[in-house]
Amino acid sequence: MNSEMKVNIAKLAQKYGRTVFQSAYRILNDTHLAEDVVQEVFLKLFKKPTESFDQISNWHGYLKSMTISTAIDQLRRHKRLAEEMINDELQQNAERAEQPLQQALIQADLAQFKNALVNMHPQDAEIFCLRHIEGYSYQEIAELVNMKSNAVGVCLHRTQQKLSKQLPESQFFGEEKHV
Amino acid sequence: MSSYQQDNVNESTLPNWLNSVQQNEASIEQEDEAQMRLMQAIELYEVEKVQSPKNSAGILAWLKNLSPTRQVSMAFSLAMAAVLTIGLTVSTSFVTPAFAQIQQTIMQASSMHYRGTMLNNGEASMEIVVYFQQPNKVRIETSPILAGSRQEAITTILDTQAGKGLTLISQAKIAMPLEFAANEKSGLPQEKFLNWVDTIINYEGDVTTLSAKNINDVFANGYEIYENGMTITLWVDSISQLPISLRVVSDSKNKQSSFEFYADLRFNDELNEDLFDLNAQEGYQLMLPEQDDES
Numbered sequence: 431m432n433s434e435m436k437v438n439i440a441k442l443a444q445k446y447g448r449t450v451f452q453s454a455y456r457i458l459n460d461t462h463l464a465e466d467v468v469q470e471v472f473l474k475l476f477k478k479p480t481e482s483f484d485q486i487s488n489w490h491g492y493l494k495s496m497t498i499s500t501a502i503d504q505l506r507r508h509k510r511l512a513e514e515m516i517n518d519e520l521q522q523n524a525e526r527a528e529q530p531l532q533q534a535l536i537q538a539d540l541a542q543f544k545n546a547l548v549n550m551h552p553q554d555a556e557i558f559c560l561r562h563i564e565g566y567s568y569q570e571i572a573e574l575v576n577m578k579s580n581a582v583g584v585c586l587h588r589t590q591q592k593l594s595k596q597l598p599e600s601q602f603f604g605e606e607k608h609v
Numbered sequence: 610m611s612s613y614q615q616d617n618v619n620e621s622t623l624p625n626w627l628n629s630v631q632q633n634e635a636s637i638e639q640e641d642e643a644q645m646r647l648m649q650a651i652e653l654y655e656v657e658k659v660q661s662p663k664n665s666a667g668i669l670a671w672l673k674n675l676s677p678t679r680q681v682s683m684a685f686s687l688a689m690a691a692v693l694t695i696g697l698t699v700s701t702s703f704v705t706p707a708f709a710q711i712q713q714t715i716m717q718a719s720s721m722h723y724r725g726t727m728l729n730n731g732e733a734s735m736e737i738v739v740y741f742q743q744p745n746k747v748r749i750e751t752s753p754i755l756a757g758s759r760q761e762a763i764t765t766i767l768d769t770q771a772g773k774g775l776t777l778i779s780q781a782k783i784a785m786p787l788e789f790a791a792n793e794k795s796g797l798p799q800e801k802f803l804n805w806v807d808t809i810i811n812y813e814g815d816v817t818t819l820s821a822k823n824i825n826d827v828f829a830n831g832y833e834i835y836e837n838g839m840t841i842t843l844w845v846d847s848i849s850q851l852p853i854s855l856r857v858v859s860d861s862k863n864k865q866s867s868f869e870f871y872a873d874l875r876f877n878d879e880l881n882e883d884l885f886d887l888n889a890q891e892g893y894q895l896m897l898p899e900q901d902d903e904s
C-alpha cells in the first residue's frame with residue numbers, strides 16, 4: 431500500500447461516495463449504518479492489490495455492487511436487531527414526520543422490505559437490488575457479479591416470486607391504490 | 610418502462626414496495642456529513658510506517674544544505690522564510706500516520722510556493738512570498754506593511770548547492786550578491802521566530818484532527834498542534850495530501866505581543882526559471898559584500 435493508492439481511493443470516494451451512500455441508505459434506511467457500510471466499502475479497497483485497480487472498468491457499478499452486498503451483510507448480521515427495530519422505527523419515524531401517517535406507512539414498507547432481504551440468499555438479494563433499486567441491466571449485473579446474463583434473469587425471476595409471496599401489500603402505495 | 614415491468618414482477622404488490630425503497634433517500638445534509646466522514650476515514654486510514662524523514666531526499670536534503678550566513682541575515686527576509694520552510698518540512702516526529710504521511714508527501718514535492726501575511730497584535734506587518742524549486746533554488750520576497758501600506762519588496766534568491774545568492778532591494782534598486790557556507794547558523798535575525806520552528810521540529814505530542822472543510826473548492830483536512838505557546842494549523846488537500854493553508858498563532862498570554870502568520874501554499878507547480886536568476890536585474894546597482902561591510 432502506498433500513498434498513491436490512498437490518493438486513488440480518495441479520488442474514487444470523492445466521485446462516487448455520495449451515490450454509494452444513498453444506495454446503502456435505501457437498503458438500510460439508517461444514516462449511521464449506511465455510513466458504516468460506505469466506509470467499509472472504501473476501506474476494503476486498501477486491501478486490494480494495486481494492479482487490480484486497473485482491471486476495473488466500471489467503478490460506479492463495482493462500488494454499488496460492493497455497497498449493496500455489504501449492506502445486505504449488515505442487515506443479516508443484525509437480523510435479530512433489525513426485526514426488533516421495525517416497530518421502534520415505525521413509531522419514531524411517525525412521530526418525527528411532518529405527515530406522520532404517510533411517513534409511517536412508507537417506513538413500514540421499508541422495514542418489511544429489509545426483513546425480506548435478510549431472508550433471501552445474499553447473492554439473490556444483491557442482484558435484485560442492483561436490478562430493481564439501482565436499475566442496472568442484466569448484462570451489467572452479469573459482469574458485476576461474474577455470472578451469465580441468462581443466470582441473472584433466472585435468479586431475478588426466482589427472487590421476485592419469493593418476494594411477492596413474502597411481502598404483504600404495500601402499506602403506503604397499497605393504500606393509495608385503493609383510494 | 611420500469612425494471613419490474615420488464616421482468617414481469619407481480620405488479621399487485623412488489624412495485625409498490627420498490628417505489629417505497631427507491632424514494633427513500635437521505636437528505637443532502639446527511640449526504641454531506643457522510644461524505645465528509647468518508648474522506649476523513651480514508652485520510653486517517655493507517656498506512657505503512659513511513660520512512661524516517663531523516664532518510665528522505667528532496668526538500669529535507671535541500672534544507673540540510675540551507676544555512677543562512679551573516680550576509681544572508683542582512684536580508685531579514687530569509688530568516689522568516691526559512692523558518693516557515695523548516696517548520697513545514699523537517700518535523701521528524703512520528704505523531705500520527707496521517708500527519709507523518711503529509712510530512713512525507715511534502716518532502717517528496719518538487720517545488721513549493723507560498724504567499725503569507727504576518728500579523729503583530731492583530732495588524733498586518735509583512736507579506737512574504739516564497740518559491741522553492743528542487744533541489745537547490747529558493748526565492749524569498751518580503752514586503753513590510755507600514756501603516757497599512759505595503760512597502761516595496763526585499764527579495765533574496767539562493768542557490769544552495771553553489772552557496773551563492775542575491776538580495777534585491779527594489780526601493781533602492783540595489784543588488785547584493787551573497788556567498789554562504791554550510792552549517793553556519795549563528796547571526797540569524799528575528800530569532801524569536803525560531804522558537805516555533807524548534808517546536809515543530811521536536812514536536813512529539815498529539816495532533817488534533819479538525820473537521821474537514823472546503824477551501825477554494827478543495828476538500829481539506831485540518832490538523833492542529835500546540836506547544837510552547839504556539840498553535841499551528843495546517844489544512845491539507847485530502848487528495849494530494851499536501852498542505853494548502855497554514856496558520857501559526859502565538860499564545861498572547863505568554864508573549865509580550867501576539868504573533869500570527871497565515872499562508873496559502875502550493876506544491877509541485879512548475880516555477881519559472883527567471884525567479885531564481887542570480888544575475889542582477891537591469892536597473893539595479895550591484896553592491897558587493899565588501900562595500901556593504903565598509904558602509
